[in-house]
Amino acid sequence: MSNQRRIVVDDTDSDIRYTGSWVLDQTGDLNKGGNFGPVYRNSVHSANTSDASFSYSFNGTSIDIWGSNNIANNSGVITPSWACYIDNIKLPDQAPFQFFENNWVLCSQDKLVDGPHELTVNVSTTGQHFYFDYIEYLPSSTVSLSSKTLNVDHLDPAIQYGAGWQDLGSTANMTSVAGTELTFEFIGTSLSWLGFIPTELPHNASNATFSVDGGSPATFRLPGLTSDSSNTIYNQVFFTTPNLTMGKHTLKVVHLGSRAQTPLTLTNMFLINGTFPSTPSNTQITQASSSSITPNQSVNSDSHKTTIGAIIGVVLGGLALLLIIGGVLVWMRRQRNHREARTRPRLEVDEMGYHSLPAPPVPFVVDAQPQGEFTQRTFSGPVSTATRSTSVYPDSSDPSRERPAIREKRGHLVTSSVTSTSTDLVSSTTSRPSRVVHHEDSGLRIPGPEPVEEVPPSYTES
Known part of the structure; x- marks a missing residue:
């Protein structure tokens, strides 16, 4: 990375x-x-x-x-x-x-x-x-990092950029604002600052200062480019600190230039005898102020807080459990009602009335449907099913009827023909008037079989 x-x-x-x-x-x-x-x-x-x-x-x-x-x-x-x-x-x-x-x-x-x-x-x-x-x-x-040199990238979390710094692509940070500051806490014995001089920005030279551990600022020059230069110059060492005692130090850099001059850039730093940061210094850590509580008081307070927390946790846990159980019961009841609604026979009534007709024992046939019209189906089985006397697909002139309800009805009819007996069919067929047929003698007679007399065969002497 x-x-x-x-x-x-x-x-x-x-x-x-x-x-x-x-x-x-x-x-x-x-x-x-x-x-x-x-x-x-x-x-x-x-x-x-x-x-x-x-x-x-x-x-x-x-x-x-x-x-x-x-x-x-x-x-x-x-x-x-x-x-x-x-x-x-x-x-x-x-x-x-x-x-x-x-x-x-x-x-x-x-x-x-x-x-x-x-x-x-x-x-x-x-x-x-x-x-x-x-x-x-x-x-x-x-x-071991002893006597090693580390390359510290411009994105290192220990670098603190003040107001006025900005990204320069993905390779560096830069500032053209006078008075802009940067601080960097490090452990080591020496540090070198590297940047580049962009040809796209002003070429006039400018200055900046660096100081270590609050010492006197030292000025370093940002040379810029000649007026006719068209190439950006990379990997420029802008300054190197004096040798320092091994330990923790703070570097502070202040830009003295303006927007009409070459900017101060940072790509990386070479740090001698450096270490890896254990905690990023740009992370804000707020510490509670000290109080007059004694160690024993602190322990008792923590114990009291723990007891209250445990009670609250038990109460909340019980409420959560009750809510979960209630939700499960409601869900199970809805599922049961839903299943009963799906298995309960449904009768659809239109303005022409409901009719029960006997169904002949012929196979179930599915025909291609013209849009807006339903063709009568027949269903196999020993019992009849409910059917309607009028079209159940809506005409274009009747927008109040919707096709999804029809698909549901068709599915219900297929299920009923297989699983249930129509009690309406029995009552309907037994209520019809009987038909009397009187048979008359035509005078024709079917003759009976002629009598046959069987005689044994005749034998002659040899």
């Missing part, structure tokens, strides 16, 4: 193991190249042979390797080239960039298992110099 403090390891650190032909360059000649600022602590290690490599052991969860981008394209061959490995696993290659720049990420890995790891970088070149500057990694919580 951008607001987490990372350990910075310079190329001169004795824990870095170099193999092959390396040269320590502290001339500062590279500081003038590009617009990404000078090299870190004015030193780099360079190599121009293919037998060069270095390795570094660390405990952490992410790592970046920084150097100076110094690419040449020799007939389509990019040189120098390099390969970075974490625990013998190759990291993704960075896309080549044709211009020289310091403070360039050579390779990175931000998703490592928390624990010990081994970094290895192998260099391949045909004469073009490869430049290695420093390493940054996010350490494990068990790593």
